Amino acid sequence: MDAKVLIESFADFARTKNVDRPTMIRILEDVFKAMIRKKYETDENFDVIINADNGDLEIWRYREVVDDDSEDIWDYDKISLTEAKQIEPDFEIGEEVSEQIFLEDFGRRAVQMARQTLIQKIKDLEKELLFQKYSELVGEIISAEVYQILGREVLLLDADGNELILPKGEQIPKDRFRKGDSCRAIIHKAEIVNGNPKIILSRTSPIFLERLFENEVPEIYDGLITIKKIVREPGERAKVAVESYDDRIDPVGACVGMKGSRIHSIVRELQNENIDVINFTENLELYIQRALSPAKISSIALNEEGGRVSVYLKPDQVSLAIGKGGYNIKLASRLVGYEIDVFREITDIEEDDVDLNEFTDEIDEWVISELKRIGLDTAKSVLALSKEDLLRRTELEEATIDDLFSILKQEFE
Template sequence: MESAVLIESLADFARSKNVDRPTMIRILEDVFRTMIRRKFETDDNFDIIINADKGDLEIWRFREIVDDNSEDIWDHDKIALSEARKIEPDFEIGEEVAEEIKLMDFGRRMVMTARQTLIQKIKDLEKDILFQKYKDLVGEIITGEVYQILSREVLLTDAEGNELTIPKSEQINKDRYRKGDSARAIVDRVEIVNGNPRIILSRTSPVFLERLFESEVPEVYDGLITIKKVVREPGERAKVAVESYDDRIDPVGACVGMKGSRIHSIVRELQNENIDVINYTDNMDLYIARALSPAKISSVKIEEESKRVAVYLKPDQVSLAIGKGGQNIKLASKLVDLEIDVFRELDGQEEEDVALTEFSDEIEDWVIDELRKIGLDTAKSVLALTTEDLLRRTDLEEETIESLVNVLKQEFE
């Protein structure tokens, strides 16, 4: 194979893989030096000149001329006078011989091996470039085009044709894709799988919601408003604590926008996820009260050692605090980083009521938890509902409900 054809074909291949010229020259030189070492054992006295643009390749071997009877004649950088004069008849001892080595001198098999090695090195470099590019983009939003929908993941391509993936676990439950759709997500992580970079995107990460706020709210992007913490039940509900160091800026109002104009596009992107934006404060009692919004709490008792907090509310506020399926209290607990226990505040007429936890020796904990999810935490609050109401509002079976009601009635009898 002619050196010009080899260099030109490899240069074209490298350019198609977006490999820059200095890097391509370095790879070419590394491979040719490997060929030299295989044939001549060392490459110390060789120079390689590559002009990738013109397809030129020159390999020069430099040796010092010594007497035919010299002890150094077998050194790699020495040549006998008689051998040197076959190249140039007027050479003398002590002079340096510069001999050009042609590509064909290495043999066709070695040249073909070198070509395959070069292609593999460029492919490996391409993988490394892709890995480093997306490693630097972790936590940033990108947009890809859906090209294949599988049961466990959705595959996308970026603007350069690189493959990206959104696993099922990183998709919002309401996400529905068709081939050709555009999808936005953050780069969650980059892994090496079987030697290939795997770029994993996420739409469920709290960071995705944070980046959406940065893109839609200029004050967040400019740093005038700080997002302190984001907690999510993807596609269902989220709570975002925000703070501004400028008293002239209302952080909640700025994030929501006039008539919800700013937050509306975020909600739509997240498949109508209900987003509560609250003012962050160092006053933990006030912060907990805001976290449990829209419920209005009466009092708070924090137990620092156990990292728990007891919150007392009026009876009509309990279900609001707990939320649908326990979402509100679960997210509030994550936001304030404390385990929140909700208690019904009793008035004079309800002093004889008994908390359901008092029946833990007769009623299983999971049954009590199921009742608390719908705002029932006392015996009388359960007895105030019919069996049909309890069947409709909980996942309890009729037999379990009847047994539960009998236990509670006995307490008051």
């Protein structure tokens, strides 16, 4: 293989990978200089001249002529007078010899190795460019095509055919993909694993929801409305606190849109995730009330040092505050930055309800005391809560709570 064929084949390969001309020339120079170093031990007195357009390659070696008996005769940049005269008879001591080196002088094996090295360098460069590209795009939304569905991840291809990964843990639980589907997600992170770039996507990140709002709500994109905080239970529920710096703009109304037109497309993208948009405020009590919506709070007791908030509600509001699966109170706590404890407001016992003290022959007193500690004083107030909520708010074990529910339910059967 001569230099022309080698350079042209490499240049064609590089162009298909969108490698710019200066980078292409630099890679070629690096490979040829590596060949020179392998044969001559140094490349300091060599010039490599490449024309990638027509495949021309010139390699020149420069050495100073010295006397045959000189101590410097073995230096890499020196040549004896006798040897110099074999190149050109009229050379004299002190002159510089310019000698052209041809690719064939390196041997066929060295040329084949150079070709393989060139291809590998392009592949390495391609990986580096891919990593740099996606490192700069972390947090941005992307649309890619599903091409393979595996047990623990979904593989997608971007517009340039690069492989992207959507792990199971970054998928919304209700997501169902088929090959060829278009999938939207954010670029979660870019990393190098075993020398290869690994681009991870996410559909569960709060940033994904933020980007969807930016796409659907022009006021957010333009900076007229700011998203202060987003908390999510992917596929189930999300709470978004928004604020407007323009008094003429209603931030909640702008995000929801006329008859929900703006938020509906976001909800569909997130597999019908229930999204609560609330107006941010520095007034903590008001912020907590809004965060627990749609429940209506009767009173709030704030313990800032302990990082907890006790909220008291009427019996019919407790289940609303907790929400299905406890998501409402969990998300509200994360949104305001305080652990929220919900207490049933003590009122006169309903006619068909029963005071917990009536069950002392079946339920241990310490269990009743533990329930009263969190504001539960009647059978129905306990049954209004889920087992998960009682586990979170009391010191009771799961088996104890199961027995408790069984005893109290029998009272009303």
